[in-house]
Amino acid sequence: MGSTQVEFNNPATSTLLELVKSRRTYYGLKAESPISDDAIESIVQNSVLHVPSSFNTQTSRVVLLLKEEHQKVWDIAIKAMEGLVAAGQVPKEMYENHTKPKLEAFRAAYGTVLFFVDYDSLAAIKEKFAIYADKFDPFALESNAMSQYLVWVALQSEGFGANLQHYSPLIDADIQKTWSLPASWKLDAQLVFGVPTSDPGEKAFAPIEDRLKVFGKSA
Numbered sequence: 497m498g499s500t501q502v503e504f505n506n507p508a509t510s511t512l513l514e515l516v517k518s519r520r521t522y523y524g525l526k527a528e529s530p531i532s533d534d535a536i537e538s539i540v541q542n543s544v545l546h547v548p549s550s551f552n553t554q555t556s557r558v559v560l561l562l563k564e565e566h567q568k569v570w571d572i573a574i575k576a577m578e579g580l581v582a583a584g585q586v587p588k589e590m591y592e593n594h595t596k597p598k599l600e601a602f603r604a605a606y607g608t609v610l611f612f613v614d615y616d617s618l619a620a621i622k623e624k625f626a627i628y629a630d631k632f633d634p635f636a637l638e639s640n641a642m643s644q645y646l647v648w649v650a651l652q653s654e655g656f657g658a659n660l661q662h663y664s665p666l667i668d669a670d671i672q673k674t675w676s677l678p679a680s681w682k683l684d685a686q687l688v689f690g691v692p693t694s695d696p697g698e699k700a701f702a703p704i705e706d707r708l709k710v711f712g713k714s715a
């Protein structure tokens with residue numbers, strides 16, 4: 497699998513793959529940015545506009561939150577978790593020792609990108625292509641994940657670190673209310689980003705031979 501020895505027609509392909517290889521999960525983040533807020537917005541905007549969706553349904557919805565607006569997400573999550581502790585649904589010790597420090601670390605970052613899917617917007621196409629009706633929701637989520645990944649890689653390329661979180665449905669109602677978002681926007685993921693303060697953890701790879709098969713290759 498000599499992927500390091502190959503030559504590409506376009507040097508940008510090597511650059512792209514280097515970025516793909518270097519993207520990691522960073523949990524230690526601080527509230528600083530190596531680029532302008534406009535540049536961050538451009539990354540997010542391109543991910544909304546140019547990431548494909550099935551039948552070009554364009555089902556992804558995204559909210560970019562910076563600085564104090566970003567902190568509100570994690571205040572909402574902290575409040576929601578403390579509600580679960582008060583209701584006896586989450587052990588206090590676990591919350592204090594594990595969950596709270598994690599949430600405070602997210603809050604200490606620079607921004608959060610909220611990724612939503614508007615499933616309601618698929619009603620007409622589900623009727624039109626009834627044979628695919630049950631496929632449209634998963635397709636919409638897959639398209640959303642592509643946007644998440646693109647933003648993650650591009651932010652890291654610009655000197656940020658990021659981590660991907662899933663606090664839905666715990667935070668959904670407060671998120672919708674705080675930013676007056678349409679009820680049809682269903683939250684999927686929260687991408688937290690900031691300037692890294694620590695390295696990512698070790699990462700193990702299963703043998704590629706067990707995960708990829710190639711047939712018909714020229715010598």
Ligand SMILES: Cc1cc2nc3c(=O)[nH]c(=O)nc-3n(C[C@H](O)[C@H](O)[C@H](O)COP(=O)(O)O)c2cc1C
Pocket residue numbers: 519520521522659660661662696699
């Ligand atoms: C679909 C998906 C969901 C994930 N959900 C979470 C999550 O809820 N919380 C979290 O801390 N990391 C989450 N991660 C990050 C993974 O744990 C991480 O990407 C994986 O361990 C590989 O590490 P790396 O990102 O450093 O390459 C998620 C990643 C993916 C692709």
